[in-house]
Amino acid sequence: MSGDHLMGSGDVWLPLLVAAAVTYAARGLGVALGGRLDPNGAVFRWVGCVAYALLAGLVARMIVFPVGPLAATGLPVRAGATAAALLVFWITGRSVLWGAVAGVAGLSLLARLIPPVL
Amino acid sequence: MTTAEPSGNARTACLRGAAVRAAIREALGMPGVVLFASYLGFGSLARETGFGLGAGLVSTATGWALPGQMALVELWSIGASLVAIGLAVALTNTRLLPMVVTLLPLLRGSAPDRPVPRWWLYALAHVIAVTTWANAMRRLPELPAQSRPAWFAAYGATLFAVTLAGTAGGFFLAGVVPKPVTLGLVFLNPIYFLMLFAVDLKQRARVLALAFGLVTGPLLHLVAPTYGLLITGVAAGTLAFVLDALWSRRGGA
Incomplete structure (x- = not known):
């Protein structure tokens, strides 16, 4: 097994960094803003709907039109x-x-x- | 009472030790088994898409929420732009913010003798995701306030280790087992979330978002492969949110 195969190609690291930053931003902001936010407010209910729809879209896409290995x-x-x-x-x-x-x-x-x- | 008596300290330490042991035991039960299995799927996806073991492990360690990690790997594998990936992951993971907001008051607890340091909360927030949040919301109120941070830290750390092991395990397994089984492992990712959806069909807004997303996702993928997922999330999610609000206003429910 080549080292490249283990580590993946070089272009994964920037997307990884961005993904890590936006993910921790959500958690860190939760601590920072804490009690000043209403977790059951309209904004978060909308965010929940968007996250659900996005994940549902991804799941359906992976089953119906897989792009990766499942395409085989x-x-x-x-x-x-x-x-x-x-x-x-x-x-x-x-x-x-x-x-x-x-x-x-x-x-x-x-x-x-x-x-x-x- | 608030002065730290030796006997009080000893009692607290004993409580914390018990909480840590209980947390590890609970984490290694069903939650750990299910998370391990789902991360086996992620590890095999990381291998089969060429994302790589190192990147897969870093994704699990820094993302620690499977939906965002799947979006990252899938979008990366079709060559989506950095902006598309960043927005999709952000939209998927902003749902973690209200989880942190609702769990934090339980963790901060009411231990007047030793308040939880702020950096500790920032660290604990990193292991707040669906599984830990749901179980901690149920479990923490039963525990004395001073042992809650210890319980959650041990619970989160144990499951954190489990997901890293699952990622590595899935990566290596995908290289060892026959090709059809590898495909089965990759298939774990969508199938796992399909079942989680089925468990959680109580809120009307979510059911609508789910239904619209399931239909729109594949269709928009044909039209716009790299931005289709983002548009699906925003359009189908917003439609579900608006319809639910209109419905509530009309029915008063």
Whole structure:
């Protein structure tokens, strides 16, 4: 394994620094502003909605139009694994752990059974 | 009573020790297992996208909130600009701010003999994320005020170590197991959050944001790959927020 593979390419560090700064800014401002903010106020409810929508959009995009390694699997594989995960999740009384196990196992099996659609 | 008697100090130290042990035990239960599993997914994503082990570990150590880390790696892997990445991560993680605001009063506690130093709060804030916040909000009120910072520090530090181990574990695992299993590990990321959404469907505004985001995310990706995610968050989130507000006004609920 090459060192470059371990550390990743050089262009990751600036985005990492920016991500770290904006993330800590949220936490640090929480301490600094503390009691002067209403955590249940309209601004934070809006922020919560935006964060939720963004994450939901990312999750759906990763399942429907994956750009990275998951692009090697067909949509039926990803849809089937998602269904398996959610099914097991409900059957086990909303166990995130068992749902995750079913999702990983489902995708691994289906990816082996159904050849990639290119 | 407020003067530090030796016996009082000894009692406090004993309480703190018990709190630390309890925190580590609780962290290594279900919260640790689930976080470890989800960071296995992040570690394998870091490998398969070429993000790298070092960068993945630094992301976990400095970000310590999976949604923002996923947005970072995914956007980086499609070559999004620094501005797009910064804005997406900021929008994802600003939700941590109200968590810090609501948890802090419990941590500051009411220990008049030894107030928690300010830098200590800034340090503890770094390990406030969904899992630690939810469990601490439930657990801290049950503890005596003087042992709360110790409990939370131990709880956060334990889970911090667990996520770093998960990141490294996922990275190495992805290189060892057969390709379909590696893909399964990468698939952990979206599937994990899909289930977290399903657990948390009590607030109407969030359900709306979730539904709009799920539909808009893939569609906008086709139109604008690098800024689609940002537009999804702002547009779908704002629509959900406005509709929820209108609904509340009309129904009075």
